[in-house]
Amino acid sequence: MGRVIVVTSGKGGVGKTTVSANLGTALAMLAHRTVIVDADIGLRNLDLVMGLENRVVFNSLHVMEGECKLESALVKDKRVENLYLLAAPQSRNKDDVDPENMEKMVKQLSEKFDFVIIDCPAGIEQGFQNAVIGAxxxxxxxxxxxxxxxxxxxxxxxxxxxxxxxxxxxxxRLSQQLVDRGDMLSQPDVQEILRVPILGVIPEDHHITASTNVGKPLAIEGGTPAGDAFGRIARRVLGEKVPVPEFRYEGKMARFWKWISGNN
Amino acid sequence: MNSRKSILVRGCTGGLFITVDDSIGSEELNDRVMERIRRVGPEIRGESIILEVDKRAMDSDALQSFQMRLNQEFGMSVQQLIAKSDETREAAKELRIRSAPVFTTGRDPQADTVSVPYTLRSGEFKRNPRGNILILGDVNPGAEVSASGDVIVMGTLWGVATAGALGDETAVVISLNMQATQLRIAGHYAYARSPKNSERGLHPEVALLENGEIVVRNFIEFNLLEREVKKSWGGLSS
Known part of the structure; x- marks a missing residue:
């Protein structure tokens, strides 16, 4: 039985889909069979972020309603071995999902994969309840x-x-520069309220915007602050102890001197 | 029909204070009181009533039918019964309704304390309309806690806390780290402090009413005994 992890937040626009796509990619790159399920029925966009939009034929609702086999709805990512996507329908809405069918489908997936990552819709209504049900x-x-x-x-x-x-x-989206200026909550500030374990910190990174728009998860290639952070998070999911590095803001001059001195 | 004179309705924190004259017959009591409550706007009804019935004798059936109608029609409940008749107070006791021969705002020495053994997260609301509430954890931003007596938070209070929800002006809010969004005591309210100058660490503090204003004091230095003296001497020292 694979692990079923639901990625959720309550608030919209905080990066559920980006984290789902990149965490799934990073896990697949560490040689674990991974499927990412878009549970945002009616507002699908995980396939866009993953760059797999044009390959989606069947979606999760087809599977749940028995119109197609689970295998034929899974879209295999050609860039990353072991990575699959199960898209959401765009034309239906969240009320069309039967929680029982959802649970059954998730269970089926967890028998085939090492990791089932569920991208949860924003909000705490039925869509959230359905996404959480099998996790x-x-x-x-x-x-x-x-x-x-x-x-x-x-x-x-x-x-x-x-x-x-x-x-x-x-x-x-932590910006150490803003934290240092006292304009942003710091990690201890957040920890003080949430009081649950932290799995990782992803720094604010403009590479994310570009990667989302071209449909290529940052985790595929290393070398970006956020992309590397996803890699570390994936390793922590697997139980490795990977320390959280400090995300120092580097001004242009600082980067220049670093480049000159060669310890890049 | 001069129901205005025979039924007197006043607002009190958390609900209504209803005084029923002895001139109203026991068979029409329910209808008349319900009709009177209906005339009070739903936004100020609150959720409980204090019922004052003077010398009227009510048995537990009569009281229970009153309680049931009140709950069905308005979702409210009788919080306290003020009755001079021993029989009525006995009936109240049977139905586990607090009762007293005269109305006092002072705390009830038999008040229950409800203990909540975890942190209240955003959106959670815990209340005890029959005494104190003890939170063994934090009250996070967006969470709310309310009691007719004292509120004690053995952790950080970030959310909204209401003490003396039914009008007890001697009620206090105690917290190991007072960062409340808002504090309310017996209908008075105060914004605690801006989150900017929040300090980490624990500084037990107590919020209480002084001359109609909520003040926050260091709990270690503050002498709760003083408050007891003030209370028993009827505020002579102030």
């Missing part, structure tokens, strides 16, 4: 903003009341 582990995405922390806290409370066995959070 044993949850990853709560939070950005260093009070509104995001507030919603993450609410979601953690809801998750603790369900059957989730293991729960941790990822702090996304």
């Amino acid at each position: 044993k582990e949850a990853l709560v995405i939070v950005t260093p903003e009070v509104s995001s922390v507030r919603d993450a806290d609410r979601v953690i409370g809801l998750l603790q009341a369900t059957g989730i066995e293991s729960l941790s959070y990822v702090l996304n």
Whole structure:
């Protein structure tokens, strides 16, 4: 039986889909059979972020309603071995999902894969309930903003009341420069409220925007601050102890001197 | 029909204070009181009532039918019964409703303390309308805690805390780290402090009413005994 991890947040726009895509990619690159499931029925975009939009024929609702086999709805990523996507329908909505069918499908997936990553929709309504139903582990995405922390806290409370066995959070889009200036919540600030284990910190990184737009997860190639952070998070998911590096902001001059002195 | 005179309704924290004259017959009591509550706007009804019935004798059936109608029609409940008749107070006791011969805002020495053994997360609301509430954890931002008596938080209070929710002005809020969004005591309210100057670490503090204003004091230096003296001497020292 594979591990089923739901990626959730409560608040929208904090990076659930980006984290799902990149974490899934990073796990697959570490040679684990991984499927990423878009549970945002009616507002699908995981396939866009993964760059697999044009290859989606069947979606998860087809599977749940028995219109096609599970195998034929899985889209294999050609760039990364072991990586699969199960897309959401765009034309239906969340009420069309039968929670029982969802649970059955997730169970089926967990028999075939080492990791089932579920990209949860925003909100705490039925869509959230459906996404969480088959998962044993949850990853709560939070950005260093009070509104995001507030919603993450609410979601953690809801998750603790369900059957989730293991729960941790990822702090996304942290800008050390803003923290140093006192304009952004720091990691200890967030930890003080959420009080659950932290799985990783992803620094604010402009490479994300580009990677999302061209549909190529950053984790595929190393060398970007966020992409490397996803790699570390994947290794922590596998149980490795990987320390969180400090994300120092480097001004242009600092980078120049670093380049001159050659310890890049 | 001069129901205005025979039924007097006042607002109190957390609900309504309803005084029913002895001139109203026991068979029409329910209807008249319900009708009177209906005339109070739903936004200020609150959730509980304090019912004052003077010398009227009510048995537990009468009281229970009143309680049931109140719950069905308005979702409210009788919080306290003020009755001079021993029989009525006995009936209240049977139904586990607090009762007293005269109304006092002072704390009830028999008040229950409800203990919550975990941290309240955003969106959670814990209340005890029958005494104190003890939180063995934090009250996170977006969470709320309310009690008719004292609120004690053995952790950081970030959310909203209401003490003396039914009007007890001697109620206090105690927390090991006071960062509350808002504090309310017996209808008075205060914003605690801006999150900017929040310090990490534990500094036990107590929030209480002084001359109609909520003040926050260091709990170690503050002498709770002083408050007891003030209370028993009817505030002579102030």
